[in-house]
Amino acid sequence: MGWEEKQVCGYSEFVETAQRYHGRPIFALFCGDKDAEGRSWCPDCVTAEPVVRRELHNMPDESVFIYCLVGDRAYWKDPNNEFRKNLKLTGVPTLLKYGTPQKLVEEECFKAELVRMLFTED
Amino acid sequence: GKNEYDLLIIGGGSGGLACAKEAAKFGRKVAVLDYVEPSPQGTKWGLGGTCVNVGCIPKKLMHQAALLGSAIKDAQHYGWNIAQPVHHTWSVMAQAVQNYVKSLNWGHRVQLQDKKVKYFNMKGSFSDPHTIRGLTKAGKETIVTAENIVIATGGRPKYPVHIAGALEYGITSDDLFWLKESPGKTPLVYYPFILHLCEIIVYISLTGSSPDVSLECAGFLTGIGLETTVMMRSIPLRGFDQQMASLVTEHMESYGTKFLKRCFPTKVEKSESNRLQVTWKNTDLRTEVTDSFDTVMWAVGRAPDTETLNLETVGVKTNSETGKIIVDASEATSVPNIYAVGDITEGRPELTPTAIAAGKLLAQRLFGQSSELMDYDNVPTTVFTPLEYGCVGLSEEAAVQCYGSDNIEVYHAYYKPLEFTVAERDAAQCYMKMVCLRERDQRILGLHFIGPNAGEVIQGFALGIKCGATYPQLMKTIGIHPTCAEEITKLHITKGSGLDATVTGC
Numbered sequence: 001m002g003w004e005e006k007q008v009c010g011y012s013e014f015v016e017t018a019q020r021y022h023g024r025p026i027f028a029l030f031c032g033d034k035d036a037e038g039r040s041w042c043p044d045c046v047t048a049e050p051v052v053r054r055e056l057h058n059m060p061d062e063s064v065f066i067y068c069l070v071g072d073r074a075y076w077k078d079p080n081n082e083f084r085k086n087l088k089l090t091g092v093p094t095l096l097k098y099g100t101p102q103k104l105v106e107e108e109c110f111k112a113e114l115v116r117m118l119f120t121e122d
Numbered sequence: 123g124k125n126e127y128d129l130l131i132i133g134g135g136s137g138g139l140a141c142a143k144e145a146a147k148f149g150r151k152v153a154v155l156d157y158v159e160p161s162p163q164g165t166k167w168g169l170g171g172t173c174v175n176v177g178c179i180p181k182k183l184m185h186q187a188a189l190l191g192s193a194i195k196d197a198q199h200y201g202w203n204i205a206q207p208v209h210h211t212w213s214v215m216a217q218a219v220q221n222y223v224k225s226l227n228w229g230h231r232v233q234l235q236d237k238k239v240k241y242f243n244m245k246g247s248f249s250d251p252h253t254i255r256g257l258t259k260a261g262k263e264t265i266v267t268a269e270n271i272v273i274a275t276g277g278r279p280k281y282p283v284h285i286a287g288a289l290e291y292g293i294t295s296d297d298l299f300w301l302k303e304s305p306g307k308t309p310l311v312y313y314p315f316i317l318h319l320c321e322i323i324v325y326i327s328l329t330g331s332s333p334d335v336s337l338e339c340a341g342f343l344t345g346i347g348l349e350t351t352v353m354m355r356s357i358p359l360r361g362f363d364q365q366m367a368s369l370v371t372e373h374m375e376s377y378g379t380k381f382l383k384r385c386f387p388t389k390v391e392k393s394e395s396n397r398l399q400v401t402w403k404n405t406d407l408r409t410e411v412t413d414s415f416d417t418v419m420w421a422v423g424r425a426p427d428t429e430t431l432n433l434e435t436v437g438v439k440t441n442s443e444t445g446k447i448i449v450d451a452s453e454a455t456s457v458p459n460i461y462a463v464g465d466i467t468e469g470r471p472e473l474t475p476t477a478i479a480a481g482k483l484l485a486q487r488l489f490g491q492s493s494e495l496m497d498y499d500n501v502p503t504t505v506f507t508p509l510e511y512g513c514v515g516l517s518e519e520a521a522v523q524c525y526g527s528d529n530i531e532v533y534h535a536y537y538k539p540l541e542f543t544v545a546e547r548d549a550a551q552c553y554m555k556m557v558c559l560r561e562r563d564q565r566i567l568g569l570h571f572i573g574p575n576a577g578e579v580i581q582g583f584a585l586g587i588k589c590g591a592t593y594p595q596l597m598k599t600i601g602i603h604p605t606c607a608e609e610i611t612k613l614h615i616t617k618g619s620g621l622d623a624t625v626t627g628c
Binding site for chain 2: 102111113114
């Protein structure tokens with residue numbers, strides 16, 4: 001069946017989507033919002049996104065890749081935002097395998113081998 | 123041809139990973155093979171070795187869970203309004219601990235990848251001194267060659283296979299930490315008589331150098347509210363100072379753990395109610411008893427993991443009694459380019475910090491032009507039983523044997539942690555002693571402490587011992603008040619004097 005991508009904005013949309021695909025391997029990339037020109041306020045996210053996208057084909061069959069825009073810079077900086085509180089995210093970009101402790105944070109997302117390892121590791 | 127790797131390490135535990143990461147710092151081509159053979163009960167885990175997965179880490183976290191239970195009981199005395207009794211849910215604790223361990227497995231994977239260390243999830247065996255045959259779970263074979271090879275496969279819990287039903291029905295620490303459901307059913311405390319509703323029996327026999335895991339497990343199992351019995355044939359904590367060992371078990375008894383001393387099991391069977399029936403003999407009374415339990419856990423020592431390595435093929439010598447690999451002071455085995463570190467090595471402490479240090483120093487000697495050898499003297503350690511026991515240096519027995527009782531002085535004290543006073547806790551086993559040389563500078567040979575946070579207390583003193591601290595120097599050290607540790611700086615009553623060693627108020 002291969003894999004599919006879902007693009008979501010904000011925490012509730014993320015949770016709803018993740019729950020909808022419960023049972024399938026779910027990988028999520030969290031990035032800062034993009035402006036009208038499609039540029040994120042988060043420079044590391046700009047660097048990481050193409051690296052992650054190039055490795056997507058390594059995900060196991062049936063995987064769901066959720067691309068989640070977390071919000072604007074001010075929302076992200078708030079230490080009580082829902083991503084920090086509930087998903088325990090500490091930075092953007094974060095790439096994680098949902099439901100496991102496996103994740104890559106910030107510069108770790110720049111490294112293709114680490115991204116590949118996250119997608120293929122048991 | 124040329125060897126593929128500069129260094130190949132078999133075993134991704136404390137020693138193996140430390141060695142690998144250090145070697146990689148020198149720009150060397152390094153590979154690690156790690157493979158977890160499932161336990162007889164089918165339990166397996168990820169990268170990181172015993173400490174991370176089925177040792178120190180989950181043990182200390184579960185010990186903490188039990189301590190928090192005691193703290194909750196104490197809290198009432200300090201004014202907190204908490205409805206008693208408070209119940210513990212195993213699955214919540216287990217999931218949290220297991221998740222943390224899994225995050226450590228992942229962390230190690232990321233680190234290895236980041237440091238360009240090649241990782242193989244394969245079981246390794248020797249084909250020749252520079253060639254390892256790796257086998258995946260699926261049976262796929264890979265040949266790896268290396269200039270230097272380090273064996274760091276550690277150990278696994280032993281099973282008392284001569285006891286009928288032991289393998290089939292019993293678990294070990296390998297399984298305990300990964301149980302999803304409680305090893306004992308939670309007692310129904312609103313019924314006046316609860317008999318055998320949640321029982322775990324831990325049988326410990328004292329071979330091997332890490333007999334403390336069993337007591338630690340029994341301790342936290344009791345602490346979280348499970349009816350726990352420890353059966354032992356002879357003495358607890360062999361190899362440790364025996365006076366301190368007795369105090370530790372005495373405390374466990376008063377804390378609620380049942381002890382069946384001088385007993386040994388003869389068989390384990392399944393009963394109709396699906397519980398486990400254990401039959402045992404009491405060596406003193408010469409009686410035979412049978413009773414039912416939910417879980418039987420064996421803690422009869424650890425065996426070195428060498429069986430499938432094919433050591434005979436390459437000539438790596440092992441100790442005929444223990445099966446452990448014989449190494450010299452530079453961790454070299456009997457074969458020139460083959461080394462070993464950690465629990466697998468003969469005569470070394472079965473501890474994570476020593477494995478890590480030995481692994482690092484080995485890498486530095488191999489690739490960093492260092493000649494520094496590992497110093498195994500005065501390694502501090504702590505047993506995380508409900509009342510913890512920390513020590514560094516010689517036991518009293520070892521000091522007497524080494525120097526003669528006329529040449530040593532033992533200072534000791536019974537003390538009461540301040541926190542126990544308001545909480546009305548019994549401090550009968552809160553005790554410390556210091557063994558010193560009598561002559562000349564009165565160097566401190568050993569320090570032993572039973573009390574809360576024993577590990578934290580002893581750590582700093584280990585530096586002092588390393589520097590050759592003396593009794594007069596200790597007496598000049600001012601204590602921090604109010605702490606338990608300060609009592610160490612005030613030790614002045616000797617065993618020899620026969621005076622009452624109970625500390626009085628400040």
